[in-house]
Amino acid sequence: MNATASGARLIDPLTYHTIPEALHAAPSEDIFATMWTSEDEVESVRFGEFRHRALAQACFFRDRGINDGQRILLVMPQGIALMAAFVGAMLAGGVPAILAYPNFKVDATKYSLGLRGVSTNLKASVIVVGQEFPDGLMGHLNVERTTQLERFQDHYPVNSFISEIRERRPNDLAFIQHSSGTTGLQKGVALSHAAVLKHLAHLAPSLKLTPEDRIYSWLPLYHDMGLIACFMLPLVFHLPVVMQSPSAWVTQPATMPKLISDYRCSLAWVPNFALQFLARRVRAEDRASFDLSSLRALINCSEPVRDSSMEEFLSAYSGARLRPHALQSSYGMAELVFAVTQSDVSSSGPSRVLIDGAIFRKENRAVLVRPGTPGAFCVVSSGRCIENTKVRILDSDGNALAPGGVGEIVIHSETRLEGYINRPDLTAKVLDGEWYRSGDLGFVLDEELYAVGRKSDIIIVAGENFYPEDIEEIAASHPAIHDGRAVAFGRYNRALGTQEIILVAEVRSESDLANSGVIEREIRSAVSTEMNIGIASIFLKPPLWIVKSTAGKPARSTNREKLILEHVELQPDSGSF
Amino acid sequence: MSEQIQKMIDFVVRDVIRNQNVQIDVNTPLVSSGLIDSFALVDILLTLEDLTNTRIPAGKVQAKDMDTISLMFATAARVGKPRNV
Numbered sequence: 331m332n333a334t335a336s337g338a339r340l341i342d343p344l345t346y347h348t349i350p351e352a353l354h355a356a357p358s359e360d361i362f363a364t365m366w367t368s369e370d371e372v373e374s375v376r377f378g379e380f381r382h383r384a385l386a387q388a389c390f391f392r393d394r395g396i397n398d399g400q401r402i403l404l405v406m407p408q409g410i411a412l413m414a415a416f417v418g419a420m421l422a423g424g425v426p427a428i429l430a431y432p433n434f435k436v437d438a439t440k441y442s443l444g445l446r447g448v449s450t451n452l453k454a455s456v457i458v459v460g461q462e463f464p465d466g467l468m469g470h471l472n473v474e475r476t477t478q479l480e481r482f483q484d485h486y487p488v489n490s491f492i493s494e495i496r497e498r499r500p501n502d503l504a505f506i507q508h509s510s511g512t513t514g515l516q517k518g519v520a521l522s523h524a525a526v527l528k529h530l531a532h533l534a535p536s537l538k539l540t541p542e543d544r545i546y547s548w549l550p551l552y553h554d555m556g557l558i559a560c561f562m563l564p565l566v567f568h569l570p571v572v573m574q575s576p577s578a579w580v581t582q583p584a585t586m587p588k589l590i591s592d593y594r595c596s597l598a599w600v601p602n603f604a605l606q607f608l609a610r611r612v613r614a615e616d617r618a619s620f621d622l623s624s625l626r627a628l629i630n631c632s633e634p635v636r637d638s639s640m641e642e643f644l645s646a647y648s649g650a651r652l653r654p655h656a657l658q659s660s661y662g663m664a665e666l667v668f669a670v671t672q673s674d675v676s677s678s679g680p681s682r683v684l685i686d687g688a689i690f691r692k693e694n695r696a697v698l699v700r701p702g703t704p705g706a707f708c709v710v711s712s713g714r715c716i717e718n719t720k721v722r723i724l725d726s727d728g729n730a731l732a733p734g735g736v737g738e739i740v741i742h743s744e745t746r747l748e749g750y751i752n753r754p755d756l757t758a759k760v761l762d763g764e765w766y767r768s769g770d771l772g773f774v775l776d777e778e779l780y781a782v783g784r785k786s787d788i789i790i791v792a793g794e795n796f797y798p799e800d801i802e803e804i805a806a807s808h809p810a811i812h813d814g815r816a817v818a819f820g821r822y823n824r825a826l827g828t829q830e831i832i833l834v835a836e837v838r839s840e841s842d843l844a845n846s847g848v849i850e851r852e853i854r855s856a857v858s859t860e861m862n863i864g865i866a867s868i869f870l871k872p873p874l875w876i877v878k879s880t881a882g883k884p885a886r887s888t889n890r891e892k893l894i895l896e897h898v899e900l901q902p903d904s905g906s907f
Numbered sequence: 908m909s910e911q912i913q914k915m916i917d918f919v920v921r922d923v924i925r926n927q928n929v930q931i932d933v934n935t936p937l938v939s940s941g942l943i944d945s946f947a948l949v950d951i952l953l954t955l956e957d958l959t960n961t962r963i964p965a966g967k968v969q970a971k972d973m974d975t976i977s978l979m980f981a982t983a984a985r986v987g988k989p990r991n992v
Contacts, residue, residue, distance in 0.1 A: 368964060368965060434939065434969075574966075577945065580945050580948065580949065581968055581970065582952065582963075611949045792946070851929075854941035854942060855939075857941060858941025858944070864944030864946075
C-alpha cells in the first residue's frame with residue numbers, strides 16, 4: 331500500500347475477490363464520477379449513490395431473468411447511467427459489454443445488421459439502449475428471438491431481490507471488452523474479475539498511484555483505455571474521475587485542459603494525436619488561461635508515441651503551468667486487459683533515442699546515432715513492463731531478438747486473454763503457448779519498449795484500429811468499382827499526429843472516371859456511415875491498375891508503392907517511420 | 908447570400924475538404940456525407956466564431972448541428988454569445 335502525506339493509504343485490489351466487492355467497500359460520501367456535458371449541465375455521483383444506482387440496474391436485469399454468465403450489451407451514450415448499468419449487470423450475475431453509441435449519420439439497416447452480428451456472436455440475452463436512442467433506429471433493430479431489447483430505465487425500483495444477488499467468484503467472467511474491427515466483426519475479449527483486479531494491482535505501482543489522484547477522461551468506455559484506466563481503475567481504487575464524451579471533446583478540445591484545470595485532475599490518458607490536436611486547435615489565449623499544475627501524468631498510449639507531438643504539446647502549454655515531466659507514455663491492448671508497459675512517471679518523461687534510419691529500414695535494427703546524423707529519427711519509449719509482465723521481440727521466423735532488434739512484440743502476462751469469444755480461428759493466430767502475439771513491431775533497449783508500428787496493415791487513426799479489409803469491402807461494393815479491386819492503407823500525417831486513410835480503387839470502365847467526383851462522394855459517405863471514419867484521399871484508377879498477388883488478392887504494399895510513385899505528395903514524411 | 912456564409916463555404920472547400928473541385932452550398936450535408944470528419948469540426952467552429960464574432964459555449968454543439976453551412980450559422984445564432992461581453 332502507498333501512504334501519502336495525508337496519511338491515506340492506497341487500496342490493494344487483491345484484497346477483493348470481485349469488482350462489485352471493491353465498489354461495495356468504497357466510502358459512500360466520496361465523490362466517484364463527474365460527467366461534464368456543458369457549463370450548466372454537470373452530473374456528479376458519490377460512491378454510495380452510484381452503488382444504489384448500480385443495484386437498481388441489477389434489479390432491472392434480474393427482473394428480466396438474467397443470471398450467471400448471461401451476456402448483456404449496452405448501447406448507451408457516455409455517462410454515469412452507462413456506468414451504473416455496466417456495474418449493475420455484473421451485480422446481477424451477467425457479463426456486460428459496451429458498444430459504441432450510434433451517431434446521427436448511421437444507416438439504420440446496416441447498424442441493425444452490425445448489432446445483430448455482435449449480439450449473435452456473444453449470444454446476448456439482453457441489449458439495453460439509451461433513453462435517447464432514436465425511435466427510427468429502434469424500429470429497425472432486428473435481433474434474435476432469444477435476445478430481449480430494452481430501453482434503459484433510470485430510477486428502477488430497488489426491490490427485494492437484493493438479498494438474492496449472487497456472490498460472484500474471482501474467476502467468473504466480469505465483462506467483455508472489444509478489440510478492433512467494425513461493429514459486426516469486433517473481437518470480444520472476456521475478462522474475469524481476478525484478471526481485472528490483478529491487472530490494476532500490477533499497474534498501480536508503475537503509475538505511482540495515490541489516494542489523492544483524480545482522473546480526467548474523454549475516452550470512450552468501449553475502448554480499453556477508457557474502460558480500464560478511466561472507469562475500472564477509479565472504481566476499484568475509490569478515486570474520482572471527471573469525464574466528458576469523446577464527441578464533446580473533439581468538437582471543442584479546449585474543454586479538456588479546462589476540466590483538468592478546474593477539477594485539479596492529476597492523471598489522464600490520450601492517444602498521440604490528441605496532443606497535437608490540443609496544441610493546434612485550442613486558441614493561444616485560452617491555453618494561457620489554464621492551470622495544469624495538478625497534472626502529474628498525461629499518458630500517451632494506443633498509437634505510436636511521437637516525439638514531435640509531445641514537443642509541440644509541451645511548447646503550446648508551457649504557459650499553463652504544465653509540469654515539465656507531465657507527459658508520459660504507455661503501451662497496452664485490450665487482450666492484456668490494458669497496459670503492458672508504462673514510462674517512469676517520476677522521471678523526466680519517456681526515454682527518447684535517435685535511430686539510424688537506413689539501418690532501421692534495411693536491417694531491422696535500431697542503432698543509436700548522434701544528433702545531426704543524416705536520415706536519423708527519434709523514437710520515444712513506451713516504458714518498462716508493469717509488474718508480472720514480460721516482453722520479447724521476435725523475428726519473422728519466431729526467434730527472439732537481441733536488444734535493438736526490430737520485430738514483433740510478444741507479451742507474457744498473468745492477465746492475458748484466454749481467447750476471443752467464439753473466434754478460435756483468431757485466437758489461434760495470437761496465442762503462442764504462454765505468449766500473446768501483438769502484431770505490433772518494436773524493439774527493446776535498456777529494458778524499455780519502443781513500439782514503432784504494425785506488422786499487419788491495420789490502420790490506427792486517433793488511437794482506433796481499422797482493418798483495411800473493411801474499408802476495401804465497402805468501396806468495392808460501389809457499383810462503379812471493380813469487385814475486389816480496392817486497396818486501403820494508412821499514411822502518417824505529421825500535421826495531425828496520427829494516420830489518415832488513403833484508398834485507391836479501380837473503376838469497372840474507363841468511362842466511369844468521368845464521374846469520379848460522384849463516385850468518390852458516395853464511397854466517402856458509405857465508409858463514414860458504416861465505420862464512422864473519414865477517408866483523407868480517394869484515388870480512382872482505370873481498369874487493370876490494381877496489382878493482385880498470386881493468391882488473387884490485391885497486394886496492399888505493392889499497390890501502395892505504385893500509388894506513391896504516381897502521386898509524390900503521398901511520399902512518407904522524411905524522418906518518420 | 909451573406910458575405911460570412913460565402914467565406915465559410917470558401918473555408919470549408921479550401922481548408923477542410925482541400926479539393927477545389929468539390930462544390931458545396933449552404934444545404935450540402937458535410938458530416939453525414941463523409942465530406943468532412945468530426946476532427947475537422949473544431950476548425951469550422953473556430954472559424955464560425957470568428958465570422959459571427961461570437962463565442963460558442965463548450966458542450967452546446969453536436970456534430971448534427973454542424974452538418975450544413977446553414978445549420979452552422981443557425982447554431983451560432985442559437986447558442987453563440989457576443990464576444991467581449
